[in-house]
Amino acid sequence: MTTTPLTHIVGAGLIGASIGIGLSAEGWRVTISDADPETELLARSIGAGGAPDRNEPDLVIVATPPGVTPDVVSNALNTWPNAVVVDVASVKAPIAEVAARSGQGHRYVGSHPMAGREISGAMAAQGDLFRARPWVICPGIASAKAVAMVRSVADALLCDVVEMDAEAHDRAVARVSHAPQAAASAVAAALGPLVENDIALAGQGLRDVTRIAASHPAMWADIARLNKRSLVETLDHIVAELDAVRKADDIGAAMTALIDRGRREVARIPGKHGGAKREWEAVTVIVPDRPGHLVRLLSDAAAVGVNVEDLSIEHSPRQPVGLTTLWVLPQSASELVEALEKGGWVVAGS
Amino acid sequence: MTTTPLTHIVGAGLIGASIGIGLSAEGWRVTISDADPETELLARSIGAGGAPDRNEPDLVIVATPPGVTPDVVSNALNTWPNAVVVDVASVKAPIAEVAARSGQGHRYVGSHPMAGREISGAMAAQGDLFRARPWVICPGIASAKAVAMVRSVADALLCDVVEMDAEAHDRAVARVSHAPQAAASAVAAALGPLVENDIALAGQGLRDVTRIAASHPAMWADIARLNKRSLVETLDHIVAELDAVRKADDIGAAMTALIDRGRREVARIPGKHGGAKREWEAVTVIVPDRPGHLVRLLSDAAAVGVNVEDLSIEHSPRQPVGLTTLWVLPQSASELVEALEKGGWVVAGS
Numbered sequence: 001m002t003t004t005p006l007t008h009i010v011g012a013g014l015i016g017a018s019i020g021i022g023l024s025a026e027g028w029r030v031t032i033s034d035a036d037p038e039t040e041l042l043a044r045s046i047g048a049g050g051a052p053d054r055n056e057p058d059l060v061i062v063a064t065p066p067g068v069t070p071d072v073v074s075n076a077l078n079t080w081p082n083a084v085v086v087d088v089a090s091v092k093a094p095i096a097e098v099a100a101r102s103g104q105g106h107r108y109v110g111s112h113p114m115a116g117r118e119i120s121g122a123m124a125a126q127g128d129l130f131r132a133r134p135w136v137i138c139p140g141i142a143s144a145k146a147v148a149m150v151r152s153v154a155d156a157l158l159c160d161v162v163e164m165d166a167e168a169h170d171r172a173v174a175r176v177s178h179a180p181q182a183a184a185s186a187v188a189a190a191l192g193p194l195v196e197n198d199i200a201l202a203g204q205g206l207r208d209v210t211r212i213a214a215s216h217p218a219m220w221a222d223i224a225r226l227n228k229r230s231l232v233e234t235l236d237h238i239v240a241e242l243d244a245v246r247k248a249d250d251i252g253a254a255m256t257a258l259i260d261r262g263r264r265e266v267a268r269i270p271g272k273h274g275g276a277k278r279e280w281e282a283v284t285v286i287v288p289d290r291p292g293h294l295v296r297l298l299s300d301a302a303a304v305g306v307n308v309e310d311l312s313i314e315h316s317p318r319q320p321v322g323l324t325t326l327w328v329l330p331q332s333a334s335e336l337v338e339a340l341e342k343g344g345w346v347v348a349g350s
Numbered sequence: 351m352t353t354t355p356l357t358h359i360v361g362a363g364l365i366g367a368s369i370g371i372g373l374s375a376e377g378w379r380v381t382i383s384d385a386d387p388e389t390e391l392l393a394r395s396i397g398a399g400g401a402p403d404r405n406e407p408d409l410v411i412v413a414t415p416p417g418v419t420p421d422v423v424s425n426a427l428n429t430w431p432n433a434v435v436v437d438v439a440s441v442k443a444p445i446a447e448v449a450a451r452s453g454q455g456h457r458y459v460g461s462h463p464m465a466g467r468e469i470s471g472a473m474a475a476q477g478d479l480f481r482a483r484p485w486v487i488c489p490g491i492a493s494a495k496a497v498a499m500v501r502s503v504a505d506a507l508l509c510d511v512v513e514m515d516a517e518a519h520d521r522a523v524a525r526v527s528h529a530p531q532a533a534a535s536a537v538a539a540a541l542g543p544l545v546e547n548d549i550a551l552a553g554q555g556l557r558d559v560t561r562i563a564a565s566h567p568a569m570w571a572d573i574a575r576l577n578k579r580s581l582v583e584t585l586d587h588i589v590a591e592l593d594a595v596r597k598a599d600d601i602g603a604a605m606t607a608l609i610d611r612g613r614r615e616v617a618r619i620p621g622k623h624g625g626a627k628r629e630w631e632a633v634t635v636i637v638p639d640r641p642g643h644l645v646r647l648l649s650d651a652a653a654v655g656v657n658v659e660d661l662s663i664e665h666s667p668r669q670p671v672g673l674t675t676l677w678v679l680p681q682s683a684s685e686l687v688e689a690l691e692k693g694g695w696v697v698a699g700s
Binding site: 114131132134136162164168169171172173175176177179180181182183184185186187188189190191192193194196197198199200201202203205206207208209210211212213214215216217220221222223224225228231232234235236237238239241242243245246250251252253254255256258259260261262263265266267268269270286294295298299302308311312323346 | 464481482483484486512514518519521522523525526527529530531532533534535536537538539540541542543544546547548549550551552553555556557558559560561562563564565566567570571572573574575578581582584585586587588589591592593595596600601602603604605606608609610611612613615616617618619620636644645648649652658661662
């Protein structure tokens, strides 16, 4: 086995600490620091790495908030003239430009591990946080040696490495993440005029659309500033789609056309293992909301060897039952319905 | 027990046939008809009701596509001068106006059973389709006798009756359903410029936001036309929220402000039994994607008496493991994490 690089992590939040725990568990020599002494101590106490020492690291992983990442990256390139520097911010082009301007671009690799949804802080850190998740690497003008070193980090954490151009990455995340966040928040904000009794009419559809609207605004200011061009471009596109409906002479035809355009694109979103979700079939069952019932339902499904690809629970606002939808392969659907009805379940639709 | 009204259902699609099956199962005398003879025969074959006969019905339930519902309602009021007429379209004010103009408004009750997500057609019909779901009733100028008769339908189907003003209903569904559908479709449509490799960066957030974008456009043209005023009003609101970001001098501050507005409103969306979802805590576990694992996970949760309030599965595009998040009451979270880790589960965050 090849020797692993002496690694220093700058920033001990969820991402930095999780990388530290994961690499340390793999036997890497890791040190970790954070602007906040308490966070740094906490990260060390949970095995994210040791105290910074005098040895120059071979690899510096910058896991600071996106807003300060460009400065931290160029400082790191200056502080450690022989180290490879990689950052994990969710916007890549502006940071690559700073690294290039420093004249040290061959030692800088941009990266973006896609993880950490709905959880944050060192306390939530886990070495497995990134396992099986995409880890984008933007080589830019980095040397092959530098890229290989960053790949070895992603490999050690069992990530799914995806190489991309930095601008392409930023355009992509604007459309798959940044603008959808703004749209979900806008749909939620538009609930303002409704009284509680009106909002009680909300179904699973609204809950799905607005789920990410509940996420904390932390970091979004930085992300929006760093990815402003692509974000605005995408918001312009989304608004143009909505204008086509709200300004149409025949709003019915316009709505149908918009939904048709949306269906074509949503079918391209990979479901599990790259398979599009539309390839699954929904089996909806009425489940009393008491501990154990969901278990019984899934046991009955597993008993006939049906694998549940996905599962969603739809709640009734006031009554103690829920509609649970099991997403299964089409060839399994009828078999599942039969088995569940034999088992006494009320199948509301499939 | 009081005698149930002789009931005739016009329209044998998912909603009409499901009402017919449910009422017939409760011992009601039900006849059902459909413009399409095959659909009508199918509905009868699955127990949705008998063939129309010479008896004048006490109650006529109009379950036709929304676009033709106003005409069908006024025809029904003329054809059966003593019957109570109720419709189930998802827009209410325009139909109430037509009924009022006919001078027979005291015999008309608007209603909207909230069900049928992602499934359609008589084949999917089930008597339990509406159980525990909200059924909105808009009495308008209807007589107490007429309203009581419609309530008896909702009661027979074990629905959660909600009385509302028709205009309030239409304003509400525009914001909780119609405009969110347009927004989800617009976010999906904005994926157009991305190549497959870019879309592979999509996470669960985008999947949640765009899930309803996969729904069939059927009926949306009618709904948009009938509810045009409220739909446009809501789209204007959503676009104004997006304008505040894309046209801001400081896009970072604007994004934070939008997310803050959204969080305030999304917290008002009832989760289970009227409880807001934010009252729950997320426990995220790495689950190998093989039959039975989800069962084991939920069994281990049930074993320590923890009730799973909601559950979401996040898939990795290319690898055979998924992140499963269990939503539980805050006081149960730590106990659950402890139990799961004892059980050998990898908890990625809580």
